Amino acid sequence: LAKTTQPISMDSYEGQEVNITCSHNNIATNDYITWYQQFPSQGPRFIIQGYKTKVTNEVASLFIPADRKSSTLSLPRVSLSDTAVYYCLVAYSSASKIIFGSGTRLSIRP
Amino acid sequence: DAGVIQSPRHEVTEMGQEVTLRCKPISGHNSLFWYRQTMMRGLELLIYFNNNVPIDDSGMPEDRFSAKMPNASFSTLKIQPSEPRDSAVYFCASRITSGGAYNEQFFGPGTRLTVL
Numbered sequence: 034l035a036k037t038t039q040p041i042s043m044d045s046y047e048g049q050e051v052n053i054t055c056s057h058n059n060i061a062t063n064d065y066i067t068w069y070q071q072f073p074s075q076g077p078r079f080i081i082q083g084y085k086t087k088v089t090n091e092v093a094s095l096f097i098p099a100d101r102k103s104s105t106l107s108l109p110r111v112s113l114s115d116t117a118v119y120y121c122l123v124a125y126s127s128a129s130k131i132i133f134g135s136g137t138r139l140s141i142r143p
Numbered sequence: 144d145a146g147v148i149q150s151p152r153h154e155v156t157e158m159g160q161e162v163t164l165r166c167k168p169i170s171g172h173n174s175l176f177w178y179r180q181t182m183m184r185g186l187e188l189l190i191y192f193n194n195n196v197p198i199d200d201s202g203m204p205e206d207r208f209s210a211k212m213p214n215a216s217f218s219t220l221k222i223q224p225s226e227p228r229d230s231a232v233y234f235c236a237s238r239i240t241s242g243g244a245y246n247e248q249f250f251g252p253g254t255r256l257t258v259l
Contacts, residue, residue: 067247076147076234076250077186120186130199131176133186 037134039121044140051108053137055121058102066097066104067122071136077120081106108139116141147251149235155257161223164254167216168237176248177210177220178234186234192218193240225258232256 038056045051057066065084069077081088083095083104094107108115121134148167156162168175176191190200195212203210207226212218222229232255236248 074253076236076253077248078250079247082247130201131188131191133188135185 037121037123037132039119039134039137041135042138042140044142045111046142047112048110051111051115051139051141053106053108053119053121053139054103055106055134056103057121057123059125060101060123061126063126064101065124066095066101067124068093068095068106069120069122069133071118071120080119111139111141113141113143115139147235147237147249149233149251149254151254152252153255153257155259156225157259158226159224160258161221162225162229162256162258164220164233164235164256166218166220166235166251168218168235169249170216172237172239172249173215174238174240174248175212175218176234176236176238177218178236178250179231180234180253181231189220222256225256227258230256230258 065082067082068080070080071077081090081093081095083097085097088095096105106119116139118136118138120136124131147169150165154162174193177189178186179189180186187202189202190210191198192212195215208222210220232253234250234253236250238246238248
């Protein structure tokens with residue numbers, strides 16, 4: 034059964050690096066991992082996507098180990114405006130299933 | 144581009160009434176998704192279409208829910224009859240499906256539905 038699991042919440046402080054891990058044990062060879070950010074009263078917004086190893090863009094990095102059963106979203110030097118809910122999404126191609134994780138509520142303190 | 148457009152933004156109705164939510168995807172996008180978000184269940188995929196054809200509707204809760212995509216620029220999600228437990232925020236999202244990559248979804252602002 035395809036499932037995407039992530040921690041319910043995390044706390045950190047401004048200027049710190051934050052790492053949020055998502056577990057996706059049944060991921061297949063062709064499945065992509067995508068992370069979204071959601072602020073209150075808004076729809077989720079794309080952050081980063083990866084397939085294997087490491088992907089980096091202007092806001093985050095995504096680390097995917099060789100077995101691809103988990104992935105880690107890394108936010109460098111967070112600020113108060115990074116307080117949001119972060120979702121991991123896996124598109125399970127073999128089953129035509131798209132499954133969001135339950136979301137990680139990230140709270141950044143001064 | 145205006146992004147994904149959803150209407151209405153807010154809907155309050157009474158139990159038993161029919162509710163229709165509307166979505167206009169981004170021009171050129173060929174995949175469309177309907178999601179429901181609640182505190183208890185989080186973000187759930189209800190149904191998605193590729194090139195106007197439903198691909199996976201296993202997330203549709205029951206027969207009271209139906210979705211259509213008559214053309215590439217419009218989709219509806221209908222609940223008939225509505226029940227209080229249908230109260231949630233309903234999001235529509237669209238993306239381009241091409242090649243092997245799984246391209247990002249662009250979400251609309253959502254419709255907040257309250258069924259009394």
